[in-house]
Amino acid sequence: MEKWQCTICGYIYDPSVGDPSQGISPGTPFDKLPDNWVCPECGATKDMFEKI
Template sequence: MEKWICTVCGYVYDPAIGDSTQEINPGVKFEDLPESWVCPDCGAAKDLFEKA
């Protein structure tokens, strides 16, 4: 699974870890995150992420 990086703050979404701050379990691909998901560090939208 590919990691994605926030182009605003540099946060890396790692599917192996998920995002506990927004109840995203490990194993969820970036593409499968809800559209309402935002960067847990800066609040940037999904469209401001790029493949790491």
């Protein structure tokens, strides 16, 4: 699965890990994250992420 990086703080969303801090299960691809999901490090919105 593709990883995505926050262009503000550099946080990398890894689908194999998910985001336990926001209840996102491992295996959740970036495009399936809720629209209101934000970067757990800096609070940036999904549109501030780039595929890496």
